[in-house]
Amino acid sequence: xxxxxxxxxxxxxDAFREEVRAFLAENFPPELRGKNNLxxxxxxxxxxxxxxxxxxxxxGEKGWxxxxxxxxxxxxxxxxxxxxxxxxxxxxxxxxxxxxxMGVMMLGxxxxxxxxxxxxxEHIPPICKGEIRWCQGYSEPNAxxxxxxxxxxxxxxxxxxxxxxxxxxxSGGQWADKCFCLVRTSRADKHKGISFLLIDMHAxxxxxxxxxxxxxxxxxxxxxxxxxxxxxxxxxxxxxxGWTIGKKLLQHERTNLSGGGALAALNSQPLGKVAExxxxxxxxxxxxDAELRVKIADFEMRxxxxxxxxxxxxxxxxxxxxVSEISSILKKxxxxxxxxRAELMxxxxxxxxxxxxxxxxEQKELDGTRAWLFGKATTIYGGSxxxxxxxxxxxxxxxxxxQ
Amino acid sequence: xxxxxxxxxxxxxxxxEWTKNEHPVxxxxxxxxxxxxxxxxxxxxxxxxxxxxxxxPEEHGGxxxxxxxxxxxxxxxxxxxxxxxxxxxxxxxxxxxLGGSDEQKAQYLPRLxxxxxxxxxxxxxxxxxxxxxxxxxxxxxxxxxxxxFVHEASRAGLFVVLASDGVYLVEQxxxxxxxxxxxxxxxxxxxxxxxxxxxxxxxxxxxALAQKILDRARVLTAAEMLGMCQAVFDTTLDYLKQRVQxxxxxxxxxxxxxxxxxxxxxLEMTRSAVEGGLQALDSGFAVTxxxxxxxxxxxxxxxxxxxxxxxxxGGIGMTDEYDVGFYLKRARVLEAAWGASSHLRDLFATAKxx
Numbered sequence: 059x060x061x062x063x064x065x066x067x068x069x070x071x072d073a074f075r076e077e078v079r080a081f082l083a084e085n086f087p088p089e090l091r092g093k094n095n096l097x098x099x100x101x102x103x104x105x106x107x108x109x110x111x112x113x114x115x116x117x118g119e120k121g122w123x124x125x126x127x128x129x130x131x132x133x134x135x136x137x138x139x140x141x142x143x144x145x146x147x148x149x150x151x152x153x154x155x156x157x158x159x160m161g162v163m164m165l166g167x168x169x170x171x172x173x174x175x176x177x178x179x180e181h182i183p184p185i186c187k188g189e190i191r192w193c194q195g196y197s198e199p200n201a202x203x204x205x206x207x208x209x210x211x212x213x214x215x216x217x218x219x220x221x222x223x224x225x226x227x228x229s230g231g232q233w234a235d236k237c238f239c240l241v242r243t244s245r246a247d248k249h250k251g252i253s254f255l256l257i258d259m260h261a262x263x264x265x266x267x268x269x270x271x272x273x274x275x276x277x278x279x280x281x282x283x284x285x286x287x288x289x290x291x292x293x294x295x296x297x298x299x300g301w302t303i304g305k306k307l308l309q310h311e312r313t314n315l316s317g318g319g320a321l322a323a324l325n326s327q328p329l330g331k332v333a334e335x336x337x338x339x340x341x342x343x344x345x346x347d348a349e350l351r352v353k354i355a356d357f358e359m360r361x362x363x364x365x366x367x368x369x370x371x372x373x374x375x376x377x378x379x380x381v382s383e384i385s386s387i388l389k390k391x392x393x394x395x396x397x398x399r400a401e402l403m404x405x406x407x408x409x410x411x412x413x414x415x416x417x418x419x420e421q422k423e424l425d426g427t428r429a430w431l432f433g434k435a436t437t438i439y440g441g442s443x444x445x446x447x448x449x450x451x452x453x454x455x456x457x458x459x460x461q
Numbered sequence: 462x463x464x465x466x467x468x469x470x471x472x473x474x475x476x477x478e479w480t481k482n483e484h485p486v487x488x489x490x491x492x493x494x495x496x497x498x499x500x501x502x503x504x505x506x507x508x509x510x511x512x513x514x515x516x517x518p519e520e521h522g523g524x525x526x527x528x529x530x531x532x533x534x535x536x537x538x539x540x541x542x543x544x545x546x547x548x549x550x551x552x553x554x555x556x557x558x559l560g561g562s563d564e565q566k567a568q569y570l571p572r573l574x575x576x577x578x579x580x581x582x583x584x585x586x587x588x589x590x591x592x593x594x595x596x597x598x599x600x601x602x603x604x605x606x607x608x609x610f611v612h613e614a615s616r617a618g619l620f621v622v623l624a625s626d627g628v629y630l631v632e633q634x635x636x637x638x639x640x641x642x643x644x645x646x647x648x649x650x651x652x653x654x655x656x657x658x659x660x661x662x663x664x665x666x667x668x669a670l671a672q673k674i675l676d677r678a679r680v681l682t683a684a685e686m687l688g689m690c691q692a693v694f695d696t697t698l699d700y701l702k703q704r705v706q707x708x709x710x711x712x713x714x715x716x717x718x719x720x721x722x723x724x725x726x727x728l729e730m731t732r733s734a735v736e737g738g739l740q741a742l743d744s745g746f747a748v749t750x751x752x753x754x755x756x757x758x759x760x761x762x763x764x765x766x767x768x769x770x771x772x773x774x775g776g777i778g779m780t781d782e783y784d785v786g787f788y789l790k791r792a793r794v795l796e797a798a799w800g801a802s803s804h805l806r807d808l809f810a811t812a813k814x815x
Contacts, residue, residue, distance in 0.1 A: 359753070
């Protein structure tokens with residue numbers, strides 16, 4: 059059977075590639091080639107140039123920024139194979155996906171699973187078009203790793219909820235239009251008293267204060283809700299179902315954070331080559347700093363083992379049709395390695411790996427300093443390493459809850 | 462676990478059942494107490510199941526199932542510390558598959574595939590593996606030199622020997638003298654002295670032949686070590702779930718949970734590296750680098766897990782009566798085989814040009 063079906067599928071895929079090429083030729087502005095800003099998800103959205111806007115709109119209208127999401131809500135409706143072909147064709151011409159952010163990475167997949175039809179039609183198309191920015195209202199000053207301890211209250215007032223409380227670590231909160239939020243609709247039960255609410259960041263009573271981080275950036279905010287009225291239609295799922303929905307969303311988040319994501323890509327120069335430039339080789343052709351040479355080799359070998367593990371997790375989940383057990387170690391291991399790499403870069407570059415601003419540094423050296431500091435967040439956010447250890451111990455290894 | 466085909470799954474399940482039921486760690490304990498290098502009956506059973514011929518072509522009596530298949534079997538044997546010359550003999554066979562003439566293949570491979578002949582590699586000349594350096598030399602078809610710590614030497618009928626100008630086959634017999642070397646793992650090791658021993662060169666395979674053999678030795682040893690990592694990890698986890706202290710089972714303590722989560726992470730990364738090595742051997746792509754990675758990862762993970770295994774078992778882990786100490790001792794021997802981590806990192810950096 060496969061022998062009959064496959065040539066046909068291949069022909070379909072070839073035709074699709076043709077369509078992609080034609081689309082890219084017509085719509086991708088050549089001046090944007092390779093200009094994807096990998097830090098954009100943690101930076102302020104600058105003014106879009108006309109070319110950038112045109113590119114985002116073109117991709118958004120096709121639904122190809124969210125290629126595998128259903129067409130009826132604005133997605134591309136593509137198969138996985140087609141989505142891969144799209145990615146490959148874009149890479150060939152230096153094009154990139156202009157549609158991203160938390161709406162795409164986290165909220166969209168969650169809405170597709172839990173939201174009502176009306177909510178899907180209202181919220182998913184603007185995500186697919188990259189028209190609005192979402193932020194995440196989970197953490198609170200006393201509900202970080204112990205997330206279920208959150209206290210922000212949403213009181214039922216008949217036709218609306220009245221929301222009061224404080225969130226923190228709201229990434230991109232100052233630039234966001236809307237917030238997907240975990241709120242307390244009942245104090246009776248720690249977990250079942252939590253609901254999943256979509257809140258307009260421009261509503262009266264919402265106040266945002268950016269927090270300046272050690273990296274000098276302020277991508278995180280404190281968000282205060284004072285008597286904010288949120289319509290009842292903004293509740294996703296049932297009242298009290300928020301913990302279940304919220305946890306599911308965190309799985310999407312973890313998957314996206316495991317590789318150190320954009321920051322890892324930013325640091326993709328091979329360390330050995332970088333070291334050769336800064337340290338030089340001795341008469342035997344080895345790096346002049348023997349200890350550092352060993353550290354770099356050790357790191358690169360462990361990093362390769364991590365990449366092999368990520369590949370294995372993907373192959374396993376494809377074969378099993380579910381999530382591989384080892385995906386839970388990817389966030390823990392990947393973020394740790396990302397941090398080790400940043401520290402090694404400093405060890406290699408010396409003072410020039412610590413440049414803050416101004417003269418005497420290359421741009422990528424300055425970027426490296428910020429990436430090193432920002433990267434410290436990776437083992438804290440999205441479920442800290444310690445929380446990942448708890449999850450591994452209990453869910454995978456079957457170790458008991460402490461008494 | 463890599464995604465396996467049906468054939469590989471069957472083979473793995475067979476190996477798993479056999480080691481669990483017929484050849485658990487207790488079997489090795491008996492062999493050790495009897496002072497034997499391995500259980501001859503068990504080796505006969507392994508050969509009968511076709512394991513000695515997994516990487517040998519069908520026309521020479523093997524099944525040609527590939528390295529991933531052999532690795533799966535070796536991993537299971539590693540779990541129960543099964544003593545057998547399977548790895549050594551398969552590596553010797555692979556040397557002939559890669560570098561032997563038609564006559565050499567016809568002469569040795571069928572007997573290696575059936576398990577009747579045991580082969581082993583004799584490469585190293587000192588206490589530390591030194592890559593492809595060898596001073597043993599051959600004149601007029603006769604090899605002279607001393608090889609240190611040759612694994613499975615006492616029952617070997619065929620030595621694959623690294624000499625200064627290539628790789629040679631030497632049969633046990635004239636000009637070959639063994640001096641037993643008892644290491645902490647109590648497995649079969651000997652210093653082998655070759656004095657004008659008749660030697661045939663493995664002429665095919667070119668200059669890279671010795672490296673190719675070494676790559677295979679690293680990956681297959683890493684597969685055994687992966688099995689050991691898994692066994693120590695599983696045993697330790699079971700122990701923590703049973704042992705009660707301060708009126709609580711140990712597995713409820715967060716400090717211990719986090720240590721186990723760390724070990725689990727190491728174990729899974731090691732599995733990826735070892736399976737990656739086996740896949741590289743089967744595909745013939747980037748083999749040397751994958752082999753260095755597999756062995757270095759297995760070294761580091763088994764070092765850590767075998768050490769933590771003893772520590773987390775507490776006093777009982779220190780007793781000879783309990784199995785976990787066997788893994789610790791075997792671990793260090795295998796870490797030294799075919800390149801300690803420091804050696805492999807040096808090679809890796811050199812290969813990458815820094």
